[in-house]
Amino acid sequence: MRRALRSFAVLAALPAAAAAQGGLGVQGYGYPTGQISSAALAVGGANAEVDAASQLNPAAVGLANRFAVYMQYQPEFRRTTIGGGTADARTMRFPSFQIAGGQGRLTVALSASTFLDRTWRNEYSDSVIVGGSYVPSTIVASSEGAITDARLAASYTLSPRVQVGVGFHALVGKNDVEFGRNFPDSTGVGDVAQLSTMSYAGGAVSIGIVSAPIEGVLIGASFRKGGSLEARQSSTEVYQGDAPDRLGLSVLYTGIPNTTFAARFDRTNWSAMRALGSAQMSVFDANDLGLGVEVVGPRVAGVPSYARLGLRSRGLPFGANGDQVSERSLSGGIGIPVARGRGVIDLSLQRATRSAAGANERAWSLGIGLGIKP
Secondary structure, eight states: OHHHHHHHHHHHTSOSOTTOOSSGGGOTTOBOOOSOOHHHHHTTTTTGGGOTTSSSOGGGGGGOOSOSEEEEEOOEEEEEEETTEEEEEEEOOOOEEEEEEEETTEEEEEEEEEEEEOOEEEEEEEEEEETTEEEEEEEEEEEEEEEEEEEEEEEEEEETTEEEEEEEEEEEEEEEEEEEEEOOGGGOOOOEEEEEEEEEEEEEEEEEEEEOOSTTEEEEEEEEEEEEEEEEETTEEEEEEEOOOEEEEEEEEOOSTTEEEEEEEEEEOGGGGGGGSOTTOOBOOEEEEEEEEEEEEEEETTEEEEEEEEEEEEEOSBOBTTBOOEEEEEEEEEEEEEGGGTEEEEEEEEEEEEEETTEEEEEEEEEEEEEEOO
16 A cells, blocks of 8 residues: 555656657657658758659659669667757667559559657656655656558659659558656665557648659659648547648759759648647748759669769757757768669668757668669
């Protein structure tokens, strides 16, 4: 009985920090991975609207001439600095999977990509009064889960210079958020925890085009219209909002032999999700700008490899202490053909810096993409 009363007292003493997050990049409902392939990340996302493995433009799936299956692994290692304190964290992500196939002018793709990732963990030492005495303990706050974009896309080739596409999106997922206090065994006080599970369901539709209007120029553009998006706790609807609209444009110049220059602009109205959060949650619309270059490298078994370099600047949707988080990154990578061109391994490495409300974050992100064409 005494142990139960102590646990109740400790539970009541848990910090009222349910809004605390594990870093600048994972505020609010999570980090937007961008739904961009490893190859596109290496050029700062600049060619994402004409990249078959980036799950943004449904018209681009018709360009999948190197693979029918694509999968991606993308771990991130970050350090957050607030005042004089620092915290290190790592997140293992599998942000993308896609299967594509076609017949004649029609190509169809089924994919699943991470829309918002909310995986983080914080631990710090603290003490609490139990039975009139201070008892040492460890506060643990963690979140695990994501909102996933499951997309069915179709691309149709109108002419050798024009492809159009349409995509249907189901936005689904859940977050398991836990706050607890752990005690050393010697104290005789039991560990306590609070667990909250939120699930999400919504939809969207997208349209896109890829066009080569003149020799040496390739343009890709897409628009996604968000439908309703709801959050539930224990099967009960808590909040109702909308999935964000998104507009993107990529322009590529291929007029120099063996070299491609790319630029991209993307606008997402994340503020449509504001109704899903509390009044204290800051939500911002955000721009995404990317510049990159890709150069043909040495041939491997008769198939060219690629070297890539890119710059990216964007705002993140969920703020810290009322300020929008800005992110800037430098990236590079290579594309290595395997199995005589029946597969490709795309490697990317990003160095990102994030800042808001007097806090700073540095992150390394490694992208490993594998494409297979049976």
